[in-house]
Amino acid sequence: MQTELIDWSRAQFALTALYHFLFVPLTLGLSFIVAIMETIYVKTGDAKWKTITKFWMTLFAINFAIGVATGLIMEFEFGTNWANYSWFVGDIFGAPLAVEGILAFFMESAFFAVMFFGWNKVSKSFHLLSTWLVAVGSNLSAFWILVANGWMQYPVGMEFNPDTVRNEMANFWDVALSPVAIAKFLHTIGSGYVIGALFVIGISAWMILKKRDVLEAKRSMVVGASFGLLVSIFLILSGDESAHQVAQQQPVKLAAMEGHYKGLKRAGIIAVGILNPDKKIGDDIHPFYGDIEIPYALSFLGYHDIDAFVPGLDDLVLGNEEYGIESAASKIEKGKIAVKALQAYKEAKQSDDQTAMSESRKLLKEYMPYFGYGYLEKPTDIVPPIALTFYSFHIMVALGTWFIILFLIVLYLTMANDITRFRKILWLTLWSIPLGYIAAEAGWIVAEVGRQPWAIQDLMPVGIAATHIDAGNVQVSFWLFALLFTVLLIAEIKIMLRQIAYGIKGGH
Amino acid sequence: MFETLSLHSLQVYWWIIISLLGGLFVFIMFIQGGQTLLNQLSTTDDEKTMLVNSLGRKWELGFTTLVLFGGALFAAFPKFYATSFGGAYWLWLGILFSFIIQAVSYEYRKKEGNLLGSKTYETFLYINGSVGTILLGIAISTFFSGASFTIDDNNFVHWSIATRGLEALMEPLNYLLAFAMLFLVRIIGGMYFLNNIDHEPIRTRTRLMIKRNIIYFLPFFLGFVGWVLLKEGYTYDPETLKVSMVSMHHLTTFIELPYLAGMFLVGVVMVLVAVFNSVFRAKNCCIFTAGIGTVLTVMALLLNVGLNHTIFYPSSTDLQSSLSIVNSSGSHYTLTAMSYASLMVPFVLAYIAYVWYAMDRVKITQEEITSSDEHHY
Numbered sequence: 001m002q003t004e005l006i007d008w009s010r011a012q013f014a015l016t017a018l019y020h021f022l023f024v025p026l027t028l029g030l031s032f033i034v035a036i037m038e039t040i041y042v043k044t045g046d047a048k049w050k051t052i053t054k055f056w057m058t059l060f061a062i063n064f065a066i067g068v069a070t071g072l073i074m075e076f077e078f079g080t081n082w083a084n085y086s087w088f089v090g091d092i093f094g095a096p097l098a099v100e101g102i103l104a105f106f107m108e109s110a111f112f113a114v115m116f117f118g119w120n121k122v123s124k125s126f127h128l129l130s131t132w133l134v135a136v137g138s139n140l141s142a143f144w145i146l147v148a149n150g151w152m153q154y155p156v157g158m159e160f161n162p163d164t165v166r167n168e169m170a171n172f173w174d175v176a177l178s179p180v181a182i183a184k185f186l187h188t189i190g191s192g193y194v195i196g197a198l199f200v201i202g203i204s205a206w207m208i209l210k211k212r213d214v215l216e217a218k219r220s221m222v223v224g225a226s227f228g229l230l231v232s233i234f235l236i237l238s239g240d241e242s243a244h245q246v247a248q249q250q251p252v253k254l255a256a257m258e259g260h261y262k263g264l265k266r267a268g269i270i271a272v273g274i275l276n277p278d279k280k281i282g283d284d285i286h287p288f289y290g291d292i293e294i295p296y297a298l299s300f301l302g303y304h305d306i307d308a309f310v311p312g313l314d315d316l317v318l319g320n321e322e323y324g325i326e327s328a329a330s331k332i333e334k335g336k337i338a339v340k341a342l343q344a345y346k347e348a349k350q351s352d353d354q355t356a357m358s359e360s361r362k363l364l365k366e367y368m369p370y371f372g373y374g375y376l377e378k379p380t381d382i383v384p385p386i387a388l389t390f391y392s393f394h395i396m397v398a399l400g401t402w403f404i405i406l407f408l409i410v411l412y413l414t415m416a417n418d419i420t421r422f423r424k425i426l427w428l429t430l431w432s433i434p435l436g437y438i439a440a441e442a443g444w445i446v447a448e449v450g451r452q453p454w455a456i457q458d459l460m461p462v463g464i465a466a467t468h469i470d471a472g473n474v475q476v477s478f479w480l481f482a483l484l485f486t487v488l489l490i491a492e493i494k495i496m497l498r499q500i501a502y503g504i505k506g507g508h
Numbered sequence: 509m510f511e512t513l514s515l516h517s518l519q520v521y522w523w524i525i526i527s528l529l530g531g532l533f534v535f536i537m538f539i540q541g542g543q544t545l546l547n548q549l550s551t552t553d554d555e556k557t558m559l560v561n562s563l564g565r566k567w568e569l570g571f572t573t574l575v576l577f578g579g580a581l582f583a584a585f586p587k588f589y590a591t592s593f594g595g596a597y598w599l600w601l602g603i604l605f606s607f608i609i610q611a612v613s614y615e616y617r618k619k620e621g622n623l624l625g626s627k628t629y630e631t632f633l634y635i636n637g638s639v640g641t642i643l644l645g646i647a648i649s650t651f652f653s654g655a656s657f658t659i660d661d662n663n664f665v666h667w668s669i670a671t672r673g674l675e676a677l678m679e680p681l682n683y684l685l686a687f688a689m690l691f692l693v694r695i696i697g698g699m700y701f702l703n704n705i706d707h708e709p710i711r712t713r714t715r716l717m718i719k720r721n722i723i724y725f726l727p728f729f730l731g732f733v734g735w736v737l738l739k740e741g742y743t744y745d746p747e748t749l750k751v752s753m754v755s756m757h758h759l760t761t762f763i764e765l766p767y768l769a770g771m772f773l774v775g776v777v778m779v780l781v782a783v784f785n786s787v788f789r790a791k792n793c794c795i796f797t798a799g800i801g802t803v804l805t806v807m808a809l810l811l812n813v814g815l816n817h818t819i820f821y822p823s824s825t826d827l828q829s830s831l832s833i834v835n836s837s838g839s840h841y842t843l844t845a846m847s848y849a850s851l852m853v854p855f856v857l858a859y860i861a862y863v864w865y866a867m868d869r870v871k872i873t874q875e876e877i878t879s880s881d882e883h884h885y
Contacts, residue, residue, distance in 0.1 A: 083594020090586025
């Protein structure tokens with residue numbers, strides 16, 4: 001397939017996903033924060049809390065609409081841009097999407113209307129229940145789509161059927177409860193909660209700076225900072241589990257995340273480092289111009305053992321007999337055997353040669369774990385873009401650390417009723433809102449760029465997954481989407497800013 | 509329970525669900541129909557706002573049904589999903605574009621600083637309601653007219669025409685269903701307004717609109733039904749799966765499966781009765797009769813195209829590449845697992861019905877729309 005087509009198809013999906021990921025994390029976090037605020041209102045009966053709840057709910061709604069729209073596009077882009085992929089894995093991948101629709105999305109959408117328009121139409125408790133169900137529905141929805149994504153990173157619970165030339169589900173629970181999917185879900189929703197919390201404390205900080213609705217802003221800040229602190233701590237735990245899963249299932253990604261070339265026992269994590277762009281697989285050039293390392297940390301992160309051996313990119317591409325690591329060249333050879341066996345199976349089936357069918361089927365089964373490698377050209381094809389993966393990972397971790405510190409400071413100062421005096425902290429809080437988005441997008445880049453060249457780990461490279469279509473079509477639709485999403489994003493930001501400028505008591 | 513069913517039974521079960529979802533989706537497209545009526549049924553800004561707010565409280569359901577429809581097709585009939593979406597690229601992208609602009613329009617239309625201005629968002633709603641509906645009608649019509657694809661021995665799709673789905677727009681017969689759908693969703697949209705908005709001037713204009721639109725609807729609908737029933741149909745041999753053409757296959761299916769024909773006729777009659785009651789007996793509750801009628805009619809048509817050894821997505825390039833529920837479905841295991849998930853559907857429908865009832869007990873009035881204490885679109 002043409003490289004140009006594949007690149008444009010990837011660019012289009014990345015564009016949609018990046019935009020989608022601007023809106024959805026805020027929705028995930030804000031939905032729970034709003035539900036907490038409304039719960040306080042219902043418990044205390046204090047009308048101020050109702051005003052506060054309605055204000056944040058309005059911002060939630062403005063953001064929600066475009067998140068839904070980009071989500072719809074992503075679902076259908078699997079078909080429009082990745083038709084071969086859709087067939088190859090539709091038997092597995094489609095199921096979580098359908099379950100998402102049945103169980104989660106309907107819940108979210110049905111109760112969404114009550115949440116916004118039901119204040120004077122249903123009882124207080126039913127309204128509160130609806131707000132919580134919107135939050136639960138949004139998060140359930142995220143669960144099922146991340147199960148699908150988790151399966152692409154770690155395909156389990158299926159068997160390849162040579163008659164249909166696709167993977168077929170063999171165990172739904174293996175797919176739904178895969179450790180990679182669970183870790184991915186927890187870490188991703190955690191990042192969404194942090195964005196929601198940063199958004200609430202950042203906007204509240206701006207209001208305090210402008211001396212507008214100070215009491216309401218401080219109350220919002222307490223909820224936002226408490227929620228943010230709790231979920232930040234949770235994010236460390238889920239991040240640790242995520243990295244552990246990456247080390248087990250996608251060691252190449254882990255090596256790229258750390259710019260780790262030579263396998264080591266007691267490997268450290270690069271706290272700060274500048275990659276040397278001249279570094280190639282297998283040479284002796286130092287991978288960094290300069291770096292500061294935290295000893296043992298990578299071994300611990302990856303294997304929960306400070307003595308563990310962490311394979312580097314050299315080991316994973318060239319192989320390492322001592323540690324039983326197979327070279328990519330060997331995997332490519334085996335992959336080619338699998339691809340040929342499939343072809344032989346099809347030919348044997350056409351001529352109704354049962355013996356040949358049985359032999360090629362056996363061979364195919366044996367080499368199926370390497371199937372995707374059969375489409376790669378050279379061993380270094382298994383290496384994702386290292387610089388992008390490395391820097392994204394480190395930006396994400398650094399920002400995650402900053403958020404914990406920020407939430408602690410903001411919570412302490414607000415509880416001490418002293419936050420209004422610390423204008424620099426308030427400005428820092430405001431400017432941390434975009435940092436939350438940067439961290440989330442960086443995390444997404446680590447997960448998705450870090451797994452290249454695979455559409456499905458080890459089974460299908462992106463080059464095979466794309467729709468057979470002229471690249472010009474995808475190019476045109478890319479620019480149309482880019483234009484439309486950008487215009488809508490600008491519109492959203494302008495509306496948000498205007499709504500925020502009205503203040504919490506300023507109406508909705 | 510489902511494990512014991514044969515693969516074919518599961519395929520039929522899932523085609524029934526897809527048909528039901530298709531029917532529900534067409535019904536919920538009253539939102540799209542309503543969007544094309546915003547200017548026609550209002551004379552003041554407040555009236556238009558009442559119409560927008562009435563629809564805006566339901567727009568999410570349309571999106572959700574579309575997502576579920578897509579997800580269910582992906583899981584249950586992945587070969588169709590890959591073939592149609594990957595092949596008729598521009599047709600589907602056109603539909604998707606029309607839905608993106610709809611999603612933001614309700615929330616952004618009246619908000620200050622909305623960049624594009626209220627009129628633009630109203631135009632977006634109109635485009636989604638009209639162009640979106642017509643394109644969807646054309647896409648569904650390709651179930652009967654066929655599409656230009658072949659499937660290779662890896663089951664990967666190859667589209668034969670460079671226009672990638674736009675060629676369906678050049679087939680005049682596809683417009684029969686497209687326009688029938690457009691006028692139908694306008695009629696149901698009108699009935700929804702009658703039921704949901706307590707404002708006499710709007711109700712008067714709505715009844716007049718329904719009267720006109722049923723006159724526009726009937727020729728297109730009858731033309732579509734005539735075309736489908738009299739045309740050559742694609743069928744497959746259940747033993748060899750070899751595809752061949754049969755004269756008036758869809759008509760034969762209705763005759764051989766009379767319950768489908770009955771469902772179809774009952775559905776059509778219910779829609780007509782609803783129209784009669786709305787227009788001549790000034791009833792406001794006909795959305796439910798028309799809704800059930802629409803679901804039954806669309807369901808019967810989709811079941812007709814999927815059952816009785818019928819090809820539901822014919823290839824006009826290579827007859828043998830055509831898709832039936834047998835050669836395009838998911839595996840036995842997946843269909844079984846999904847069937848368990850489908851048991852949740854009645855609960856989902858129940859809470860949607862309850863929420864709808866709870867929210868619509870109090871009808872939309874001018875006072876509510878102008879109140880500053882309420883969230884508005």
